[in-house]
Amino acid sequence: MTAAFGPPASAIGEEAIISLRNQGARSLLALLGIVIGAASVVALLNMGHMSRLEALNRFERMGVDSLQVNTTPTGPAPAGLDRALAETLHERDAQIVRVAPLAVGRGQVHSGAGSADAMIAAVTPELHDLAGLALASGRALTALDACSQVAVIGAGLVEALSTSGAPVAPGQLLHTGGYGFTVIGVLEPIAMEALSPVDYDRAILIPLECAQRVLPGPDPTAALIRLTPGADGEAAGERVAAALANSRTAVQTRSARTLIDALNTYEAVHSRLLVSIGAISLLVGGIGVMNVMLMSVMERRREIGVRMAVGARRRDIQLMFLLESAALALCGGVLGALCGIAVSAVIAALSGWGFSVAWWTLPLGPGLAAIVGVAFGLYPAMAASRLDPIEALHAS
Numbered sequence: 001m002t003a004a005f006g007p008p009a010s011a012i013g014e015e016a017i018i019s020l021r022n023q024g025a026r027s028l029l030a031l032l033g034i035v036i037g038a039a040s041v042v043a044l045l046n047m048g049h050m051s052r053l054e055a056l057n058r059f060e061r062m063g064v065d066s067l068q069v070n071t072t073p074t075g076p077a078p079a080g081l082d083r084a085l086a087e088t089l090h091e092r093d094a095q096i097v098r099v100a101p102l103a104v105g106r107g108q109v110h111s112g113a114g115s116a117d118a119m120i121a122a123v124t125p126e127l128h129d130l131a132g133l134a135l136a137s138g139r140a141l142t143a144l145d146a147c148s149q150v151a152v153i154g155a156g157l158v159e160a161l162s163t164s165g166a167p168v169a170p171g172q173l174l175h176t177g178g179y180g181f182t183v184i185g186v187l188e189p190i191a192m193e194a195l196s197p198v199d200y201d202r203a204i205l206i207p208l209e210c211a212q213r214v215l216p217g218p219d220p221t222a223a224l225i226r227l228t229p230g231a232d233g234e235a236a237g238e239r240v241a242a243a244l245a246n247s248r249t250a251v252q253t254r255s256a257r258t259l260i261d262a263l264n265t266y267e268a269v270h271s272r273l274l275v276s277i278g279a280i281s282l283l284v285g286g287i288g289v290m291n292v293m294l295m296s297v298m299e300r301r302r303e304i305g306v307r308m309a310v311g312a313r314r315r316d317i318q319l320m321f322l323l324e325s326a327a328l329a330l331c332g333g334v335l336g337a338l339c340g341i342a343v344s345a346v347i348a349a350l351s352g353w354g355f356s357v358a359w360w361t362l363p364l365g366p367g368l369a370a371i372v373g374v375a376f377g378l379y380p381a382m383a384a385s386r387l388d389p390i391e392a393l394h395a396s
Contacts, residue, residue, distance in 0.1 A: 030292040031332045033285030034373070038336025038365035039343060041278030046344035048274055049358035052267045056260065057354070065230070066130070067237050068197060068254045069223040069244065079249040080219025083208070086244060087124075093239060095231040100126040101220035103211040104197055109161065109204055110175045111168050116160035119203040120176060122211035122220075130224045133200060138170035138185030147209035151181040155189040156201035174204065177214030181206060197222040233257045275364075282368055285332065286376035289325050293380030297321065297387075304387055314385035321381035322374060329373020333366030340365060 069086075071079040086101040103122040108115060127133070128140045141152055151174060153161075158168045168174070172183045181204070192199045212218035223244075227236055233255025241251040297304070304317055341357060348355040 030285070030288040030328055031335075033288040034282065034329050034332025034369050035285075035336040035339060037278060037282030037285040037372075038333040038369045039339040040281040040336075041275060041368060042337045042340025042361050042365040043343040043347075044274035044278055045271060045361045045364070046340065046356075046358055047347055048267060048270050049361075050344065050348055050353050050356050052263065053356055054353050055263055064256050064260060065227040065233070066256045067225040067227060067233060067240060069225060069240060070197060070252045070254075071221050072250045072252070074248055074250050077248045078217045078219075079221055080217050081221065081223065081244050081249065081251075082246065083220050086220060086223055089225070089240065089243065092243065093236070095228045095236050096225055096240075097228055098126055098130060098226040099223055100124050100130045100225075101208065101223045102127060102197070103208060103215050103217070103219065103221045105215040107176050107214060109157065111161040111172060112166065113163050114161035114168070116157060116202075118157050118160075118176075119199055120214055121198045121200075121203050121205050122208045122215060123205050124208050127205070127224065130226055131196060131198075131200065133190065134188040136186045136188045138183070140185055141205060141207060145184075145207050147207055149179060149181045149210065150184045150207070152185040152187060152205040153183055154187045154199075154201040154203050156199075157204060158186055160202070176204065179210075179213050197224075279368065282372045285369070286329070286372040289328055289373055290376040290380060292328070293321055293325050293377050294383070296324070297380050297384045300384075301387060301391075304384055305391070308387075317385040317387075318381040321384050322377050325373045325377025325380070326370055327373075329369045329377075330366055332373075333369025336369065337362050337365040 069081075071081060073079040080103075081101060083101050086099050089099050090096045101124060105120045106117065107120050109118045109120075121127075123141065125141050125143055125145075133140070135152075136155060138152070141150070153168065153174070161168045161174070168183060168186075170183050170185060173180050174183060175181075187200055190200050192201070206214070208220065211220075225236075225240065227233065237253030237255055241253050245251045307317065308314075340361075344357070345355050347353075
């Protein structure tokens, strides 16, 4: 009866594992190809996932309900915003909570023997909270510092200006544009953000009232705006642009929510691209599986003939070789997923990101590997099942 219905799938599966083990180095080489392919899929997708979370965390620090205002001149005169108008926008628009106008430029900053090119940002005290700036030492600018020659500087600028044994610290005097500014605070390291007009890490922040001393004009050239939760950023941006534009200045706004939506769209496209790249590696591993299975068919022709002679059906032979290729690919997929997570953790540590695993990628690696294994094992399995039993028995 057993011969009529063929051996159970569990028995065929056990024989497939034994056969793979007997093939030794060849199985390991085919396994390595699948491991690399599955690891590529999992690692690439997790890196994309972590980079997206890192970007979203930066948006959350500034607030997802925020606007960036930039200006461009419409003629030969420099662009500039009406500061008084900008600071009273919250009184005119119910969806605006706070406004921080600022003027931005570049210049050389000197400290003793140190010198560096830096962004110069003339700001109001509101900027510290709106931009989510944290201090490593000293204090932030306050309303009492209006037109005082004091400054808060970024950690990157501190590193650029510091000389051996003489780090820049609160109380030290810096010079820029022919004026001296006393350092009152140093910022924690902060990465450049999409919704920020200033690279705070390599900037010197001075009171907005001092702008005319070191920048082309006294007027703000940009602004950060905090909106009420859930506000329509695009509509608010249009209202802000219409209110602040003047005869010499064109105003552009960017919404955090719009950028987040664009980031999510890009992430979806990016994920598909990364899966495609990883799939190519898996295909290469699949070719290795097919090669191992074809060689196995050639070497085991006598065994196949014996099995057919004692009652094994063609589909039993097919199933045996398909299970071998699937087991090889699935094992490689599981090991590849683990390696992919390990690679993601290393890259996160080197990049300074928070480590996070996109759990949906874990079954994806082994699943794709198993599909590749079955697809590339199908031809060897069919070739084995089509062998003539008599010729196979006479094979050496």
